[in-house]
Amino acid sequence: MPRTLYQKIWDDHVVNKQDDGTCLIYIDRHLVHEVTSPQAFEGLRMAGRPVRKVENTLAVMDHNVPTTDRSLPIEEEDSRIQIETLRKNCEEFGVQLFDLTDKRQGIVHIIGPEQGFTQPGMTIVCGDSHTSTHGAFGALAFGIGTSEVEHVLATQTLIQKPAKNMRITVNGELPAGVTAKDMILAIIGEIGTAGGTGHVIEYAGDAVKNLSMEGRMTICNMSIEGGARAGLVAPDETTFQYLQGRPMAPKGETLDKAIAYWKTLFSDDGATYDKEITLNAADIPPTVTWGTTPEDVISITGSVPAPEDFKDPNKQASVKRMLEYMGLTAGTKIEDITIDKVFIGSCTNARIEDLREVAKIAKGKKVADGVEAMVVPGSGLVKAMAEEEGIADILIEAGFDWREPGCSMCLGMNPDQLKPGERCASTSNRNFEGRQGRGGRTHLLSPAMAAAAAVTGKLTDVRNFL
Amino acid sequence: MDAFTILNGKAAPLDMINVDTDIIIPKQFLKTVKRTGLGVSAFYNIRYDDNGNELPDFVLNKPEYKGAEILITGENFGCGSSREHAPWAILDMGIRCILAPSFADIFFNNSFKNGILPVVLPQEQIDALMQEAKDNPDALIEVDLEKQTITRGNKFSYEFDIDPFRKHCLLNGLDDIGLTLQKNNSIKDFEDLRKQDKPWI
Numbered sequence: 001m002p003r004t005l006y007q008k009i010w011d012d013h014v015v016n017k018q019d020d021g022t023c024l025i026y027i028d029r030h031l032v033h034e035v036t037s038p039q040a041f042e043g044l045r046m047a048g049r050p051v052r053k054v055e056n057t058l059a060v061m062d063h064n065v066p067t068t069d070r071s072l073p074i075e076e077e078d079s080r081i082q083i084e085t086l087r088k089n090c091e092e093f094g095v096q097l098f099d100l101t102d103k104r105q106g107i108v109h110i111i112g113p114e115q116g117f118t119q120p121g122m123t124i125v126c127g128d129s130h131t132s133t134h135g136a137f138g139a140l141a142f143g144i145g146t147s148e149v150e151h152v153l154a155t156q157t158l159i160q161k162p163a164k165n166m167r168i169t170v171n172g173e174l175p176a177g178v179t180a181k182d183m184i185l186a187i188i189g190e191i192g193t194a195g196g197t198g199h200v201i202e203y204a205g206d207a208v209k210n211l212s213m214e215g216r217m218t219i220c221n222m223s224i225e226g227g228a229r230a231g232l233v234a235p236d237e238t239t240f241q242y243l244q245g246r247p248m249a250p251k252g253e254t255l256d257k258a259i260a261y262w263k264t265l266f267s268d269d270g271a272t273y274d275k276e277i278t279l280n281a282a283d284i285p286p287t288v289t290w291g292t293t294p295e296d297v298i299s300i301t302g303s304v305p306a307p308e309d310f311k312d313p314n315k316q317a318s319v320k321r322m323l324e325y326m327g328l329t330a331g332t333k334i335e336d337i338t339i340d341k342v343f344i345g346s347c348t349n350a351r352i353e354d355l356r357e358v359a360k361i362a363k364g365k366k367v368a369d370g371v372e373a374m375v376v377p378g379s380g381l382v383k384a385m386a387e388e389e390g391i392a393d394i395l396i397e398a399g400f401d402w403r404e405p406g407c408s409m410c411l412g413m414n415p416d417q418l419k420p421g422e423r424c425a426s427t428s429n430r431n432f433e434g435r436q437g438r439g440g441r442t443h444l445l446s447p448a449m450a451a452a453a454a455v456t457g458k459l460t461d462v463r464n465f466l
Numbered sequence: 467m468d469a470f471t472i473l474n475g476k477a478a479p480l481d482m483i484n485v486d487t488d489i490i491i492p493k494q495f496l497k498t499v500k501r502t503g504l505g506v507s508a509f510y511n512i513r514y515d516d517n518g519n520e521l522p523d524f525v526l527n528k529p530e531y532k533g534a535e536i537l538i539t540g541e542n543f544g545c546g547s548s549r550e551h552a553p554w555a556i557l558d559m560g561i562r563c564i565l566a567p568s569f570a571d572i573f574f575n576n577s578f579k580n581g582i583l584p585v586v587l588p589q590e591q592i593d594a595l596m597q598e599a600k601d602n603p604d605a606l607i608e609v610d611l612e613k614q615t616i617t618r619g620n621k622f623s624y625e626f627d628i629d630p631f632r633k634h635c636l637l638n639g640l641d642d643i644g645l646t647l648q649k650n651n652s653i654k655d656f657e658d659l660r661k662q663d664k665p666w667i
């Protein structure tokens with residue numbers, strides 16, 4: 001029987017199947033960070049259990065870490081305790097940790113691929129919903145809660161039933177100025193924040209195949225914003241090339257063997273999906289969000305919608321609330337919305353390619369008066385690369401604030417936060433109420449669009465800069 | 467984990483859709499290294515004003531809904547992050563059962579691991595229950611997991627579906643890890659095979 005990519009990976013990991021269809025599936029890679037792991041390690045300790053496969057487990061601190069000088073002590077006590085707890089747990093259980101002063105430290109979903117820890121055909125989990133990012137390599141990667149983190153630490157397995165399968169095909173070529181971020185925002189606008197619930201989404205079509213690994217990671221990253229458990233892109237030459245020479249990727253003969261296997265990871269002709277959606281890349285404009293869920297998207301050339309523009313009475317009520325929270329009036333042109341802050345970072349868009357896009361727009365210009373623009377590279381290695389390539393100089397020259405790596409203002413667990421009422425153009429993935437700081441107002445957009453907003457002080461069509 | 471069998475409790479109507487995990491428990495409370503004590507901070511941004519005083523309009527602040535053990539809410543409840551702090555906070559407030567037309571996957575899963583029963587009901591039934599809870603805040607609702615029913619005397623009775631394995635675990639308060647470790651030999655065999663087949667993993 002023809003199988004989808006998802007089914008192939010799933011079948012390859014079933015350890016045991018119960019009569020009711022519940023399976024025990026094997027987990028190849030486990031990423032750990034400081035926020036969702038303390039209670040899991042505590043559980044192990046209480047039960048006297050070890051970590052089953054320390055060599056397949058990798059830990060990093062990212063959510064809480066300050067993005068300022070790393071040599072200074074962390075001021076906030078709770079954050080410091082959480083970071084110290086991870087350090088202690090990793091020592092006690094023998095788990096490899098990229099500590100604060102390690103060059104390889106960074107956002108958990110950036111460092112996995114960067115090190116070659118993430119590989120095609122694997123099952124990868126982390127106590128973090130954006131684990132879906134790793135699906136860009138054709139790995140089945142999804143977020144889990146802390147109880148499951150403990151379960152994986154102790155058993156290297158999870159109890160699950162297979163998900164449903166959805167394919168989103170994006171045909172054609174993306175227009176100039178339109179990026180992977182616009183593509184995924186447009187997709188979520190199309191399917192809604194619950195459109196992928198219970199499904200694993202496979203992204204296909206020429207527009208997806210033509211994306212770099214960075215772009216593929218951006219779309220898989222936000223699968224969770226469309227409600228999906230995971231996102232997938234079939235591995236191909238782009239994937240193999242990216243992995244070659246990465247510290248944790250296979251080498252030599254083993255690499256040949258691995259590639260031979262990776263080449264079998266695609267959806268067979270005639271495989272069926274529970275849901276299929278097709279988009280045309282040419283129809284996708286530079287896209288921004290106007291509301292407080294990632295499905296509330298609009299073209300940069302559009303206007304803020306009114307509650308009456310929606311049919312569902314529940315949605316109407318929520319649109320009313322969103323407009324109030326966002327401080328927006330229906331009918332306002334998106335390009336007339338002025339901003340206070342710009343955040344360039346997060347596991348969605350803080351890889352080297354994203355920073356190159358930003359530098360391209362910002363080169364020789366200045367951040368607009370009254371706007372604070374922050375750039376937080378996704379990892380120490382991304383930061384070093386950007387400094388080597390001269391990107392950091394371009395951005396600093398333009399007036400951007402160049403920071404140390406971490407999650408930063410994506411969720412503002414560290415001191416990087418919006419103040420009430422502040423409006424931010426952000427390359428992150430969530431525009432929820434209070435996400436970037438209580439009362440803060442977030443517009444999600446691509447790195448290039450964020451750079452354009454930084455230099456004009458307004459949400460701006462990046463195509464004016466091409 | 468506490469077993470869940472029959473719950474007889476007050477139900478609070480949280481009439482919102484897409485209640486995300488940042489609403490359920492904002493990030494500043496994720497810095498704990500414990501599972502308990504999050505209840506006072508649950509729904510923080512919509513429950514308290516800037517000075518930390520309770521907002522009288524928020525449903526769980528209203529005297530008639532204090533002590534509610536059941537939450538009735540709109541579609542896509544628990545969307546957003548994987549933070550298990552969300553079900554921990556809800557549980558810590560004393561809520562053991564959530565009724566909604568749909569849930570986000572990870573939240574749904576996390577609830578079971580903490581002895582919370584998330585029940586999916588059709589929108590019409592949720593609408594009816596929501597109205598009931600608004601009209602009769604003090605009336606108790608009975609959730610019977612064994613029978614898979616939600617009833618109030620002879621006023622209404624709804625049946626719900628639940629995965630048999632999850633039901634079994636919840637009814638008996640079973641710890642997943644213990645169960646899985648009974649299959650340790652299968653896991654070991656699987657690992658050995660994999661090592662031969664795919665040595666790079």
Ligand code: SF4
Pocket residue numbers: 062063107108109128130346347348406407410411428429
């Ligand atoms: S960057 Fe944001 S979304 Fe990504 S892991 Fe960190 S907090 Fe989560």
